Amino acid sequence: MELDFSKLDGLIPAVIQDASSGRVLMVGFMNEDAWKKTLETGFATFHSRTRNKLWLKGESSGHRLVVKSIQTDCDLDTILVLVDAQGPGVCHAGYESCFYRTLTGGNWVESEKPTYDPNAVYGGKS
Amino acid sequence: MELDFSKLDGLIPAVIQDASSGRVLMVGFMNEDAWKKTLETGFATFHSRTRNKLWLKGESSGHRLVVKSIQTDCDLDTILVLVDAQGPGVCHAGYESCFYRTLTGGNWVESEKPTYDPNAVYGGKS
Numbered sequence: 463m464e465l466d467f468s469k470l471d472g473l474i475p476a477v478i479q480d481a482s483s484g485r486v487l488m489v490g491f492m493n494e495d496a497w498k499k500t501l502e503t504g505f506a507t508f509h510s511r512t513r514n515k516l517w518l519k520g521e522s523s524g525h526r527l528v529v530k531s532i533q534t535d536c537d538l539d540t541i542l543v544l545v546d547a548q549g550p551g552v553c554h555a556g557y558e559s560c561f562y563r564t565l566t567g568g569n570w571v572e573s574e575k576p577t578y579d580p581n582a583v584y585g586g587k588s
Numbered sequence: 589m590e591l592d593f594s595k596l597d598g599l600i601p602a603v604i605q606d607a608s609s610g611r612v613l614m615v616g617f618m619n620e621d622a623w624k625k626t627l628e629t630g631f632a633t634f635h636s637r638t639r640n641k642l643w644l645k646g647e648s649s650g651h652r653l654v655v656k657s658i659q660t661d662c663d664l665d666t667i668l669v670l671v672d673a674q675g676p677g678v679c680h681a682g683y684e685s686c687f688y689r690t691l692t693g694g695n696w697v698e699s700e701k702p703t704y705d706p707n708a709v710y711g712g713k714s
Contacts (some may be wrong), residue, residue: 463689463696467701475615477602482637484610489601491664494590511595523604536679540615542687553662560661563589570589570660 466539467494474500474539478506478552481544482529487552488560490519492541504529506543523583525549547576593620593666601667604632604678606672613678614686616645618667630655631640632669649709651675675704680707 467474472485473491480487490508492500496516499507499562505520506527527545534541553560556576564573593600599617604612616634618626622643625633629644632653635645646652653671660667679686682702690699 470596477603477612477615480611486603486605486612486668487659489603532691533687533699534689534691535614536681536683536685536688538696540686542612547659553660560658560666562662563660565658565660570664571660579608 463538465497465534465541466537467497469539472512473509474541476506476508477540477542478527479542479544481546485559486561487527487545487547487558490517500529500543500554506545520548523549524553525552525583527552551577554580554584589664589694591623591660591667592663593623595665596648599635599637600667602632602634603666604661604666605667605670608671611685612687613653613684614707616643626669632671645678646674649680649708651678653678657687677703680706680710 465474470494476490476492478487489521491511493509496509499516506519506529508517508519526548528533529543529545531544532541553556553562556578557574558577562572562574563570589639591600598619602618604613605633617637619635622633622635625642625706632645632655634643634645635700652674654674655669655671657670658667677684682704686702688698
């Protein structure tokens with residue numbers, strides 16, 4: 463039972479969920495290379511769509527995602543990765559989770575505070 | 589701040605999470621129509637990639653997803669939908685969650701039991 467990379471131009475969505483809290487931290491995309499790298503290294507690795515390259519999450523920030531368990535769905539075209547997140551936050555904008563905005567009265571409203579200063583970590587780069 | 593539907597041919601991934609338990613139940617895709625329908629109706633509605641049409645989750649089974657809260661990510665290209673799931677399971681294969689298989693020793697192993705009989709619900713159709 464191999465994963466099905468055929469539906470999104472060679473990519474599958476990977477939902478990253480905190481293994482302890484159950485919080486959804488981010489969604490990335492993996493191609494077959496990123497998937498193999500994730501299995502080999504034990505760190506969540508994605509295909510960056512904007513940079514078109516393999517992207518070890520945390521390669522700049524040190525905020526790596528240690529894989530604890532992986533599940534797949536009925537169609538084998540999506541994975542759910544339970545992780546221990548190293549560092550204060552997963553989001554390059556400075557938040558614990560990339561999902562830091564909640565739809566409120568028709569607008570996206572910041573619903574939590576940042577957990578670190580992204581400029582200090584990324585030096586102005588995202 | 590509008591959602592960005594440009595990256596995946598007009599689609600965004602929508603992660604569906606149980607609002608009570610925190611369990612990730614499924615990942616679907618929404619186009620702009622499905623997004624608007626979700627907001628209008630309060631029931632999670634997707635774009636079916638296989639049938640190429642609007643898909644009210646639960647239209648056959650009655651297992652609808654009542655939207656409780658919606659969050660978006662830093663890039664505005666993914667949403668996290670917290671729901672109350674009506675019925676015994678979200679997955680058309682008969683499970684509470686579509687993520688019913690866990691990577692175990694290099695194989696995808698069923699890690700939980702079905703919660704309903706899909707043949708009784710869908711009459712042989714998925």
